[in-house]
Amino acid sequence: MKVTFIGAAHEVTGSLTLIELENGKLLVDCGMEQGRDIFVNQSLAVDAASIDAVLLTHAHIDHSGKLPLLYKQGFRGKVYATRATAALADIMLRDCAAIQESDAEWKNRKRKRSDDPFFTPIYTMKDTEGLLRCMRPVGEGEKLRILENVEIRFTDNGHLLGSAAIEVWLSEGGETRKFVFSGDVGNKNKPILRDPTPIAEADYVMIESTYGNRLHDSAESDHVLQLAEAIKTTLSRGGNVVVPSFAVGRTQELLYMIRLAKLRGLFGRDDRFRVVVDSPLAEEATGIFLQSDPSCFDGETAAMIKNGVNPLYFDGLEPSVSAEESKALNDDPEPKVIISASGLCEAGRIRHHLKHNLWRPESLILFVGYQTPGTLGRLILDGAEKIKLFGETIAVKAEVKYLPGTSGHADRNGLKEWLSGFENKPRRVFVNHGDDAVCAEFAEFLHGLGYESMAPYSGTEFDPIKNEFVLVTEGVPVTEKKAGSGTESSGAQRSKQLSGELEQAARRICELVSAMADGSNADKERLLRQLESICKKWKINRNTGEK
Numbered sequence: 001m002k003v004t005f006i007g008a009a010h011e012v013t014g015s016l017t018l019i020e021l022e023n024g025k026l027l028v029d030c031g032m033e034q035g036r037d038i039f040v041n042q043s044l045a046v047d048a049a050s051i052d053a054v055l056l057t058h059a060h061i062d063h064s065g066k067l068p069l070l071y072k073q074g075f076r077g078k079v080y081a082t083r084a085t086a087a088l089a090d091i092m093l094r095d096c097a098a099i100q101e102s103d104a105e106w107k108n109r110k111r112k113r114s115d116d117p118f119f120t121p122i123y124t125m126k127d128t129e130g131l132l133r134c135m136r137p138v139g140e141g142e143k144l145r146i147l148e149n150v151e152i153r154f155t156d157n158g159h160l161l162g163s164a165a166i167e168v169w170l171s172e173g174g175e176t177r178k179f180v181f182s183g184d185v186g187n188k189n190k191p192i193l194r195d196p197t198p199i200a201e202a203d204y205v206m207i208e209s210t211y212g213n214r215l216h217d218s219a220e221s222d223h224v225l226q227l228a229e230a231i232k233t234t235l236s237r238g239g240n241v242v243v244p245s246f247a248v249g250r251t252q253e254l255l256y257m258i259r260l261a262k263l264r265g266l267f268g269r270d271d272r273f274r275v276v277v278d279s280p281l282a283e284e285a286t287g288i289f290l291q292s293d294p295s296c297f298d299g300e301t302a303a304m305i306k307n308g309v310n311p312l313y314f315d316g317l318e319p320s321v322s323a324e325e326s327k328a329l330n331d332d333p334e335p336k337v338i339i340s341a342s343g344l345c346e347a348g349r350i351r352h353h354l355k356h357n358l359w360r361p362e363s364l365i366l367f368v369g370y371q372t373p374g375t376l377g378r379l380i381l382d383g384a385e386k387i388k389l390f391g392e393t394i395a396v397k398a399e400v401k402y403l404p405g406t407s408g409h410a411d412r413n414g415l416k417e418w419l420s421g422f423e424n425k426p427r428r429v430f431v432n433h434g435d436d437a438v439c440a441e442f443a444e445f446l447h448g449l450g451y452e453s454m455a456p457y458s459g460t461e462f463d464p465i466k467n468e469f470v471l472v473t474e475g476v477p478v479t480e481k482k483a484g485s486g487t488e489s490s491g492a493q494r495s496k497q498l499s500g501e502l503e504q505a506a507r508r509i510c511e512l513v514s515a516m517a518d519g520s521n522a523d524k525e526r527l528l529r530q531l532e533s534i535c536k537k538w539k540i541n542r543n544t545g546e547k
């Protein structure tokens with residue numbers, strides 16, 4: 001039995017852990033890396049085709065985004081997730097595939113003109129649809145045997161609709177060890193969702209640490225009031241409130257909060273302003289929220305739904321807009337609230353709204369979630385004076401603010417509290433899903449509380465039966481990318497790709513030469529002249545191959 005820590009190791013994104021048993025192989029999460037890449041992730045130590053099952057903690061792309069790639073590489077096993085996660089993964093992975101296909105199409109239109117080789121998206125809609133057929137929704141709290149020697153259970157952890165910690169019982173040679181993967185641990189007292197449910201026992205725990213070195217604003221602060229005031233101030237000075245929001249989860253929480261602010265009369269008499277949700281994915285996600293089983297929600301929200309009240313709707317809300325209407329918003333001078341995706345400002349319609357509002361001192365850019373280093377969102381939040389969008393330089397004159405209390409992640413105390421739910425201290429706690437220094441700091445903090453804790457780097461291997469490490473690796477820093485250039489493909493990467501393509505082209509020429517053995521002398525002479533002309537052009541000496 002062996003567990004290999006691969007992704008989100010000393011990083012926040014790209015969650016991926018491999019579990020190998022004598023009779024089966026499992027992955028926990030299969031996420032995409034987003035933003036700046038700090039450490040090289042070890043590649044999967046086994047064939048994708050040999051993986052029997054993936055356990056998915058929740059639908060966020062940094063946990064699910066590479067599943068279609070796994071399918072493309074031959075995976076045909078089952079993906080276990082809660083019902084709500086399966087429903088959300090369906091829309092999120094399709095959205096991700098559509099973005100990659102259209103991105104490749106755009107790049108290839110340019111490459112066709114420049115005669116560069118075609119760019120292939122990392123996966124397509126077809127791969128995604130294949131993967132989605134592997135989904136096996138499981139009820140929360142239901143213990144399920146998925147392989148002869150593996151049982152699992154999903155337990156609500158209050159981070160996103162459907163999100164869960166996963167309890168995994170692994171047996172081999174008559175011995176059983178229980179691993180618990182925290183997934184992303186939610187905040188307590190958040191709107192809509194339940195608080196994280198404690199888990200009683202575990203031999204080993206893998207815990208996230210996004211906010212492992214920080215404490216959120218006090219729970220007593222009135223975040224609905226803070227949101228209402230930010231909106232009121234901006235609208236009264238004639239600006240727009242532009243909210244880069246994660247389409248799934250954060251957008252629905254915001255709608256819930258604005259509805260509450262209106263009910264509490266926090267906008268005064270003038271509360272008929274427009275709130276536009278400009279994200280087709282957010283619209284679909286809202287639909288899934290409203291159709292979910294009320295047991296997914298906290299008491300207040302569940303009661304509203306039972307009484308036929310839509311907790312995500314209020315007067316003035318425009319839950320969906322077409323691409324044309326979205327463009328028209330930029331010409332409309334009436335101050336309004338625009339909630340758009342992506343939350344990290346890396347893609348989607350939000351970039352247009354930023355282009356039209358960042359330079360306006362009367363507008364407000366309101367961030368409502370963690371901004372990964374290397375993303376445009378982080379750049380703006382960190383105080384950049386100018387940014388580049390669509391090849392244009394835009395001055396940042398708008399007010400930029402972070403709305404406290406909107407984090408989807410528990411802070412250091414919340415994580416500590418979740419861990420204290422275990423009746424006995426686990427034998428070991430592995431820390432992941434945090435910035436490099438934060439992973440290390442949080443592991444140290446836990447050590448101080450008496451836990452046997454460490455933050456493994458990618459490639460570290462652990463034997464749960466023997467309770468010992470098989471291999472402890474050091475982090476391998478990504479050197480190709482310059483800091484802050486997370487969105488651009490690096491020169492070094494491109495160079496590697498081109499070298500590979502050149503070698504392939506050279507092999508095709510060798511095949512052509514072999515195939516020509518039976519051809520006419522005229523053809524042979526013509527090809528010989530063409531090849532010699534290429535060599536001459538590149539000053540390659542035919543005998544020595546030297547330049």
Ligand SMILES: [Zn+2]
Pocket residue numbers: 058060159160184
């Ligand atoms: Zn998440």
Ligand SMILES: [Zn+2]
Pocket residue numbers: 012060062063184433
């Ligand atoms: Zn995450």
